[in-house]
Amino acid sequence: MRALVIDDSRAMRSILGKIMGELRYEVVEAVNGRHGLERLREIGKPDLVLVDWNMPEMNGLDFIRAVRADRAFQDLVIMMVTTETEMAQVAKALEAGATEYLMKPFTKDTIIEKLALLGVAPA
Amino acid sequence: MALSQAAFEFARTLVRQRSGIVLENEKAYLVESRLTVVARNEGFASVDLLLEQARTQPLNGLQVKVVEAMTTNETSFFRDVQPFEALRQLVLPDLIKRRAQEKQLTIWCGAASTGQEPYSLAILLREHFPILAGWKVNILATDLSLEILERAKRGRYSQVEVNRGLSARLLVKFFDKQGLEWQLKEDIRRLITFRQLNLIEAWPWMAPADVILVRNVLIYFDVETKKAILGKVKRLLRPDGFLFLGGAETTMNLDDGFDRVEFERAGCYRLRKS
Numbered sequence: 001m002r003a004l005v006i007d008d009s010r011a012m013r014s015i016l017g018k019i020m021g022e023l024r025y026e027v028v029e030a031v032n033g034r035h036g037l038e039r040l041r042e043i044g045k046p047d048l049v050l051v052d053w054n055m056p057e058m059n060g061l062d063f064i065r066a067v068r069a070d071r072a073f074q075d076l077v078i079m080m081v082t083t084e085t086e087m088a089q090v091a092k093a094l095e096a097g098a099t100e101y102l103m104k105p106f107t108k109d110t111i112i113e114k115l116a117l118l119g120v121a122p123a
Numbered sequence: 124m125a126l127s128q129a130a131f132e133f134a135r136t137l138v139r140q141r142s143g144i145v146l147e148n149e150k151a152y153l154v155e156s157r158l159t160v161v162a163r164n165e166g167f168a169s170v171d172l173l174l175e176q177a178r179t180q181p182l183n184g185l186q187v188k189v190v191e192a193m194t195t196n197e198t199s200f201f202r203d204v205q206p207f208e209a210l211r212q213l214v215l216p217d218l219i220k221r222r223a224q225e226k227q228l229t230i231w232c233g234a235a236s237t238g239q240e241p242y243s244l245a246i247l248l249r250e251h252f253p254i255l256a257g258w259k260v261n262i263l264a265t266d267l268s269l270e271i272l273e274r275a276k277r278g279r280y281s282q283v284e285v286n287r288g289l290s291a292r293l294l295v296k297f298f299d300k301q302g303l304e305w306q307l308k309e310d311i312r313r314l315i316t317f318r319q320l321n322l323i324e325a326w327p328w329m330a331p332a333d334v335i336l337v338r339n340v341l342i343y344f345d346v347e348t349k350k351a352i353l354g355k356v357k358r359l360l361r362p363d364g365f366l367f368l369g370g371a372e373t374t375m376n377l378d379d380g381f382d383r384v385e386f387e388r389a390g391c392y393r394l395r396k397s
Contacts, residue, residue: 087298090294094295100290102286103282105283113199113288
C-alpha cells in the first residue's frame with residue numbers, strides 16, 4: 001500500500017509518515033499541492049492521498065480540484081487533513097472532490113478508523 | 124499519590140454491587156485515573172479522601188458519582204464498522220421484508236453510553252432505508268448512568284468525537300456546528316428515546332425487540348451475570364430478531380440459545396430454532 005502525504009509542515013509530514021509507516025504503508029511526501037501533482041505524475045496512482053488545506057503555492061483544495069479534473073484520478077482516495085473545522089469548509093472540501101475529511105488534532109486510532117471507512121485499512 | 128488498598132477495595136465492592144462490573148487488581152490504575160477527576164470536581168485533595176467520604180456518608184450522592192465514573196466506556200460513531208454493515212446489508216433488509224405488514228420496528232441499545240451507537244443507527248436508517256419513513260420505528264437507548272444519558276440526549280459532540288468513525292459526508296448532512304461542538308439535527312435526535320436501565324437489576328417492561336445491541340458491556344461482568352443478562356435478552360428478542368454483541372464477546376459457553384450469524388466480525392446472533 002502506498003500513501004502520498006502532502007503538507008508544508010515538516011513536523012506534520014513526519015507525524016503522518018510515521019503513523020502510515022506503522023500501518024505498513026509506503027509513504028511518499030510532498031510539500032505543497034503543486035509538488036503533490038508532480039509526485040502523482042512520477043509515482044502513478046497511490047492507494048491514498050493525505051493532503052493539508054493551507055499550503056503555499058497550491059493549497060489542498062486546488063490540489064484536489066486539479067486531481068479530479070484528470071480522468072485517471074477520478075477514483076483516487078483523498079483525505080483532507082486540516083485545522084479548518086467549520087461546517088462550510090468541510091462541505092467545500094467534499095464538493096471539490098475530497099473523499100474524506102479529518103480535522104486536526106488526530107491520533108493514530110482516528111486515522112485507522114478513517115481508513116476503515118475509506119476501505120483502505122491495512123489488513 | 125497511589126491509591127490505598129483499602130480505598131481500592133471499597134471502590135471495587137461498591138462498583139461490583141451497583142453495576143456488576145468486576146474490577147481486577149490490575150485495574151487499580153483505572154480507578155485512580157478516573158476518580159482523580161471526580162475528586163478534583165468534588166473538592167477533595169485525593170482519591171482516598173473522596174472514597175473515605177463516599178464510604179462514611181453513603182447518602183450524599185458521591186457513591187453514584189464513583190460508580191458512574193467507573194462504568195463509562197469509550198465509544199465512537201459506527202464503532203467497529205462491521206455491525207453496521209451487517210445491519211445495512213443483512214439485518215434491516217430481512218426485517219423490512221418480514222415486518223412489511225405491521226410496518227413497525229423496535230431496536231434497543233442496551234449500553235448506549237454517550238449516544239454514538241443509537242445515533243449511528245438512526246443515521247443508518249435515514250441514509251439507507253427511506254422506506255422506513257412511513258413506519259413506526261422505536262429506538263430505545265438505555266444506560267446505567269443518568270449523567271451520561273443527559274449528555275447523550277443533547278447529541279452534542281466535540282471535534283475529537285466526530286472525527287471518530289463518522290464520515291465527513293454524514294457529518295455535513297446530519298449535524299449542525301454549535302460553537303466548538305457539533306450537534307445532531309433535531310430530526311435525528313427525536314428518533315431516539317433515552318432511559319436509564321441497569322442491566323444487572325430487574326428490567327422494566329419493554330416491547331419485544333427486533334434488534335438488540337448490548338455491545339462491549341458483557342466483558343465487564345462475571346460469568347453468572349453474563350448468563351443472566353443473555354437469558355433476559357433471549358426473552359426480549361423476537362423469535363426472528365437479531366442480537367449484536369461486541370467484538371470480544373460471545374454467547375458461547377454462556378447460553379446455547381443463540382446461533383452466530385456469519386457476517387465478517389459483526390458479532391451478530393439469532394435465536395436458535397428449537
